[in-house]
Amino acid sequence: VLNGVARSRDGGMTWTVESEGMILTRISLLAASPTDPEVIYAASAGGEGTFRSTDRGDHWTWLNGGGLPHPWADELTIDPTNPDVVYETVDVADVYRSEDAGDSWELAWPDFRFSSIYALAAAPSDPDVLYACKNGFGIYKSEDGGHRWRFLHQSGIDYTYTIAVHPKDPDIVFSGYNPKPFQDFAMIRRSLDGGDTWETVLKVEGSDGITTIAFDPSNPSVLYAGSIGENGGRVYVSRDGGDTWNVLNERYTMCTVWGQPQLMIDPTDPSVAYAGTWLAGTWKTMDGGRSWTLLRGAPVSATSLSIDPLQPNVVYLSDRSSPTVWRSGDGGDTWTQVADFRNDGALLVMRVLVHDGVVFASTFHPGLQGGRLYRSSDDGATWKDVTGMLPKGILDIAVDPRNPQLVYVTTNINSAYKSADGGETWFHMDGFPDVGAYDIEIDPRDSNTLYASARGGSLPAWFTSISGDHPNGVQFSETAGVYKSSDGGETWTQVLETWPSCRVIRVHPENPNLLLAADLVDGLQVSIDGGRTWTARNEGLENIVPTSCAVGGTTVYVGTQGCGVFSGEIDLETGKIAWEPDRCNKPVPAVHSMEIQVDPTDSDILFVSANPGGLMRSTDGGGTWRDRNGITPSVVVDDPKRQGYYTFAIDPNDPDRMWVGTWGKGIYKSFDAMLLNIPAFGERMTLLGKEIYRIVIAPDDPDRVYVATEQGVFRTSDGGTTWEAMNDGLGTTQVRSLLLTADGRLIAGTLGYGLYEYDRWWDEWDQLPQLREFGTFWPIWNGRPLYQYSTLLIDPSDPKTMYFGTFPAGIYKTTDGGEHWRESNVGWTNDGVFCLAFHPEDTNVVYAGTYNGINRSLDAGGHWEMWDEGWPPEQWVFAIAFDPITPSIMYACSKNGENMGDGRPGFHGTVMKSIDGGAHWFPITDGLNVDQEFLKILVDPVNRNILYLATQGDGVMISRDFGEHWEPWNDGLGNLNAGTNGNNVANVLALSADGNTIYFATLGSGVWRRTIDR
Structure with a gap:
């Protein structure tokens, strides 16, 4: 067996050893200069170091003496615009940079640690005990306040969003587990000995992750956990310290139909109905x-729906997440935006109503400080402002079906109004009761008979003052329930009193004496005599909070808070309703994130925030759930598992004081446990537009609040009146985790830069030691050594733009040459990177070989999608190559990563081809032994039909027909085993800049070189 470099001058028939300056046993990395065909770099998997040749391998120079202290390289990258600039990433997650072709080196980015802290917890009973999850690697523990960390080998966790520590025992710790793409389960893991040993106490099949675990602080033997997934979310409870778990409430699915206009029935077919939800589609x-079908073209958070009674396939939708109106002309199959009122200052469209092509839409402005009413007479093509004398805050609109010129509107706190000319002019209905009206309905057979549902009680000054017109609060003189007018709205009589808030009144379209009303506490009420008498019809709706209702024929639907839609049949003579189980508690939406907290003073009070659903509260231990979103906006995001959180915080001393943060739409505070809330962006709107991850309330001062965001850490000392950034010392503004320890230290977990502690004396952040222990055993990956594989991709059109792909943490990106790195994982799964490649004609298009196939970005890493149809599962894609003439033709090679990277008998890798830019792939393995790994594939730059393939044990294979067939290309090659250590990716095949020399790195025989005959 030879050591060093062998050279062939006769097409590979004979070889000579030429390795002056290099004594190696195995070479795992090769990098050829992009401009100088004489220059080639090599690094050893055996620890002998890194070498450079300037004469195609005749002589070599050892480079580790120039400040490159670590002998095990992980990646060699040459700047495509300046070949003197070379980067070497070592397998302990450090990057060294040389500006003189490797003669001297320095640590490139000492603060950038490829360390994203997705979960961080402090022991309430011992401020020195901290637990942190380094995303993709696992859980670490510190027992000295973060100055030293040890890897918890046995946790069995590499991806988690949640760690929870027992309130009184720092050794009892729980963690969630988020599955990898090839897994279909999530877990809760528990340690009773401070992290030394762990056990699985709950496994949830079909789950996308356990994203929250919460102790009951008053009774720590009770814990709650939240599971997310495409098939729905669930809250679990344990009442024995985590030994056993059960679903807390089978009906609670986080599917909220928030109010009456979100549930509509087809006027011609009662079996057809539409439901708009709070972010659930x-x-x-x-x-x-x-059964229910998700209308994928429609906005996911509708405030209202309206069906044209004369054209039932025409449906309008108003959006809660943006001030837009949408129209479908085919029963919801396709949708078109027909209005956008953001230029008028609108935050959202609260209500849309259509009648025979005439459409009305009411808007709300931010902070309830304004709102308008618009009308379109041409199916939404053009709009006219018809607000006139109307006040803001229009909640409902009704058009008389017998006389469409009669239009009614109700407002939350500003009474009700009527128009007799289609909305051109308005007048106040002076006889309207002093209530906050939600819904107004017109008897379809008698234009003079009207009904309104309303709330009573009061609204506090701290809430109403934000709108500017009710600084002293609002006290309604009349009570909640249903009111009736028999004279076109001149006078009104209460026909049903409820408590606290009657959200809906519905008149049966064929039997106007049959009325249905729904109150948030009193439930569903039915009258069969035009409102003279009422009967509660809540059998089958126990612990359900109804918010909306629709009826047609004998079919009735009820929308709820958190439990979807219930459907049944109503007896038109008695008003009795038979709810059919297979028509209830549906649809079940995908749940993308969840956070649970328990009231620190009352174990029966639970809060859950989720996407979808926002914030909800239970006062009976989870039996009944009520919406607590107030004026919190819906936020639609690109990746709801990484973004779009409705994070919240409860004041530990006064649980009525709460805060909720959104992704880009501000922060809100409440003084009544989020029954109502108000914006707390700051006088300068500092927190509007900030994407919030975490909120922390100082236990000694409820007005001092810290917020972790994508834009850094912010604090207020005056309850949100003013905010200031506190980012000095941070390497990045991406702050994912934030906590206050029991002794008052503020700790932040960042994306990419690890952990920081805030120095109050110097008013800046200090970076805490790294979470490392590289080389220790890694049980979750079958006992492999803990390592990070990295790949660096430099934009040839702008070398300051670089992408750093890591196994197992994903993508980081810099646009300033590495001064600042940002995690760029939107759309990314729990996955790592083995290779990165630009599209040859567009560097905005980036491909990533992962350990689950291939991902693609079309916007320079801003968003990612899986792009691997046709690939076998769990393939570790080591290399991607493009046809030089037709780049839609792509090639890729892999290792079979099944069984945690061990593969399976007879199948340890594959080679794939795509002819449509990666949309579809097919194998090209004729002539190959697939019981091995395939490490590198290259396309000949001159003869594009020729492909070169580095194999694990069969040397170099060649195809002369675009991959249709392969044959060995090893004449004279003394060693057919590629130079890999079995863990990191090996870049063992390289072409010189002129395409005339190809190099192959072997396991035990150094580097071999072959001249390509042209």
Whole structure:
């Protein structure tokens, strides 16, 4: 067996050893200069170091003496615009940079640690005990306040968003587990000995992750956990310290139909209905509620829906997440935006109503400080402002079906109004009761008969003062319930009193004496005599909070808070309703994130925030759930698992004081446990637009609040009146985790830069020691050594733009040459990177070989998608190559990563081809032994039909027909085993800049070189 470099001058028939300056046993990395065909770099998997040749391998220079202290390289990258600039990433996650072709080196970015802290917890009973999850690697523990860390080998966790420590015992710790793409389960893991040993106490099949675990601080033997997933989310409870777990409430699915205009029935077919939800999508049933279909073209957070009674396939939708109106002309199959009122200052469209092509839409402005009413007479093509004398805050609109010139509107706190000319002019209905009206309905057979549902009680000054017109609060003189007018709105009589808030009144379209009303506490009420008498019809709706209702024929639907839609049949003579189980508690939406907290003073009070659903509260231990979103906006994000959180914080001393943060739409505070809330962006709107991860309230001062965001850490000392950034010392503004320890230290977990502690004396952040222990055993990956594989991609059109792909943490990106790095994982799964490649004609298009196939970005890493249809599962893609003439033709090679990277008998890798830019792939393995790994594939730059393939044990294979067939290309090659250590990716095949020399790195025989005959 030879050591060093062998050279062939006759097409590979004979070889000579030429390795002056290099004595190696195995070479795992090769990098050829992009401009000088004489220059080649090599690094050893055996620890002998890194070498450079300037004469195609005749002589070599050892480079580790120039300040490159670590002998095990992980990646060699040459700047494509300046070949003297070379980067070497070593397998302990440090990057060294040389500006003189490797003669001297320095640590490139000492503060950038490829360390994203997705979960961080402090022991309440011992401020020195901290637990942190370094995303993709696992859980670390510190027992000295963060100055030293040890890797918890046995945790069995590499991806988690949540760690929870027992309130009184720092050794009892729980963690969630988020699955990898090839897994279909999540877990809760528990340690009773401070992290030394762990056990699985709950495994949830079909889950996308356990994203929250919370102790009951008053009774730590009770814990709650939240599971997310495409098939729905669930809250679990344990009442024995985590030994056993059960679903807390089978009906609670986080599917909220927030109010009456979000549930609509087809006027011609009662088996057809539409439901708009709070971020859970817009849905349609065509079988009376037995099954629901998500309308994928519709906005996901509708404030209202409206069906044109004369054209039932025409449906309008108003959006809670933006001030837009949408129209479908085909029963919801396709949607078109027909209005956008953001230029008028609108935050959202609260209500849309259509009648025979005439459309009304009411808007709300931020902070309830304004709002308008618009009308379109041409199916939404053009709009006219018809607000006139109307006040802001229009909640409902009704058009008389017998006389469409009669239009009514209700407002939350400003009474009700009527128009007799289609909305051109308005007058106040002086006889309207002093209530906050939600819904107004017109008897379809008698234009003079009207109904309104309303709330009573009061609204506090701290809430109403934000709108500018009720600084002293609002006290309604009349009570909640249903009111009726028999004279076109001149006078009104209460026909049903409820408590506290009657959200909906519905008149049966064929039997106007049949009325249905829904109150948040009193539930569903039915009258069969035009409102003279009422009967509660809540059998089957126990612990359900109804918010909306729709009826047609004998079919009735009820929308709820957190439990979806219930459907059944109503007896038109008695008003009795038979709810059918297979038509209830549907649809079940995908749940993307969840956070649970327990009231620190009352174990029966639970809070859950989720996407979808926002914030909800239970006062009976989870039996009944009520919406607590107040004026919190819906936020639609690109990646709801990484963004879009509705994070919240409860004041430990006064649980009525709460805060909730959103992704880009501000922060809100409440003094009544989020029954109502108000913006707390700051006088200069400092926190508006900030993407919030975490909120922390100082236990000794409720007005001092810290917020972790994508834009850094902010604090207020005056309850949100003013905010200031506190980012001095941070290497990045991406702050994912934040906590206050029991002794008052502020700790932040960042994306990419690890952990920081805030120095109050110097008013800046200090970076804490790294979470490392590289080389220790890693049980979750079958006992491999803990390592980070990295790949660096430099933009040839702008070398300051670089991408750093890591196994197992994903993508980081810099646009300033590494001064600042940002995690760039939107759309990314729990996955690592093995290779990165630009599209040859567009550097905005980036491909990533992962350990689950291939991902693609079309916007320079801003968003990612899986792009690997046709690939076998769990392939570790080591290399991607493009046809030089037709780049839509792509090639890639892999290792079979099944069984945690061990593969399976007979299949340890594959080679794939795509002819449509990676949209579809197919194998090209004729002539190959697939019981091995395939490490590198290259396309000949001159003869594009020729492909070169580095194999694990069969040397170099060649295809002369675009991959259709392969044959060995090893004449004279003394060693057919590629130079890999079995852990990191080996870049063992390289072409010189002129394409005339190809190099192959072997396991035990150094580097071999072959001249390509042209």
